[in-house]
Amino acid sequence: MDFALYQSNNGQAPRRRQRPIEERNRAQQAASVAAAALTFGKAARKVHEELKPGWKNEKHAAQWISTLENYVFPKIGDKPLDAITPADCAEVLRPIWLEKAETASRTRQRMHAVLQWAWAHGHITANPASVVYHLLPKQNAKKEHQPAMPWNDLPEFAKAQLRDIEAADSTLAALLFAILTAARSGEVRGVTWGEFDLDSAVWTISGSRMKAGEPHRVPLSSVALALIKRLKEAKRHETLVFPSPRGKVLSDMTLTALLRRVKAKSDTPGRVATLHRFRSSFRDWASEHGYARDLAERTLAHTVANKVDAAYHRTDLLEQRRPMMKAWATHVCGAWASD
Template structure:
């Protein structure tokens, strides 16, 4: 006799499990606790086997019969329905572990140790905001170039062209990671390199007229804000390192005896040890500052706690306080100022690029020797400090002093 919904509901549990048969091997296992579990027994290869279809009423009588019929059709074909179900579940688990978001987070965890914490946070934020919302749950092997382009063009439409290009670059790294881990066979981002709007060249406002540089130096000397901030402005223009390298400077990186600032590879954009020769003027500023912050880790600590470095907005805010707008001068602009004037004065381009810690341009030579051009750079950095000091004093013979 076949089952009905009424007979299943009215069946009373006993002290031992009871089987309520429906036909074709399908039955309800009524447990002493009152659970009603769908089971199907069948024979394959001379052995009795069992399938579980879930619990009643979550799986209805009709649904259980459909599952039984599907299993019996596989038996007719000579297939073991239990093995087929296990293979499908394994495929589903593999697919769940190979979505774009899962693979991207794996790649991120692998890479984050190579990045500054703030940069890692930015990368993850961009992925979560721009890519996971549309592609996160998609199996990475099924994502097409068109799907990826659609996500990137949403970034473009809000005007973030540079971010779109950076997102494409990071997606390329994620897909290449997926290739080597066996999730995909190729990287679809290679088809999209010409599909985005050209990224605008990044321009950092800077002052390059010598007279205006002199005025800037005088303004910095007269800065009435915090002493540490004033020193950051001075060291910024004297060494023209990147703002992040400046504000996170640690006293352990400085060697006063050898007049060097050695910034570790982990803190550099190009991930390579960078030596900054220190001029006499830089040493004078640093030694004075050491009496104020030398007891702590950071050269330029946060105003709130010495356990953290100066805020990323501090130098730019100080320049605004001095009357310079964001269209006139920024902390990063110190690099453009130095680069422009060095080149105008005829210093060797290779030495300038090395002191700016720009990436290697010569593929034949390979990676930099971190001490490349160091004797010349020592001379160059002292000449630079003397030059801007002369500009500050309104000197009239500054050109000869710089060279």
């Protein structure tokens, strides 16, 4: 035994130094034990809770976790973190990689965020990027437009499908209200009674529910106002205006299924119109009928891209938009409202 080493240890036998390989193996073993108790689903929810306070938009927070719930959890949600392979991630992404390119990209980013968190906390030892960012077919750079119903086909569609709405049919009522207000699907599906001022015929959507994060006011035409009043008389839910049969917010897929069922005509052969693209129908109608671009853009609550223009974008032109929304409602419902 080296006497000098013995003395330096106060007479104790020298400690055996661990080799780097042994240390690495011990770290990997500890990570495996920790990961075995933590599934991808549990880790994702934990990451979501930690990130949520930093997000100003509640809609984004809800979308972040719902993306994983819809596309990832069914396949690897119950799988231990250290057991997740590149093949697993490819299996999750492949069905939507080309059909829903934007959704797929966001899903991959969020999967990577979860695995990054797991790596930082010692639950996995593999590089998160090597697990998630693997070879997949090249996505189309050109974005495919969603099918829209031509504005001049709307009156006949409304007459055939929307004229005899019963107060109990939230789905049809939500569809008609979305068309009349040119609002986004999420804004309509999540609307609550407290957002309406029926005396002033105004619907005010809080910034937390808007894509741009800013409050938005919608002038209600007499047709839209009458629809809301009729629904309020029946009042199937204390909070939600368009509740699902289970008393929750209507899903986007429910409205999509309705449009498929009624075979809503579109400008794309072989495809039905989507709810979101009724906003395009309104925009085309407004242009064709000579309404100012600013009025139509404010109705759609589009963000002003030009910073100089945005600085002067101080008013929402609510009262100036009223005649336009009245004319739009007359166009949509005129074929049967005058019967």
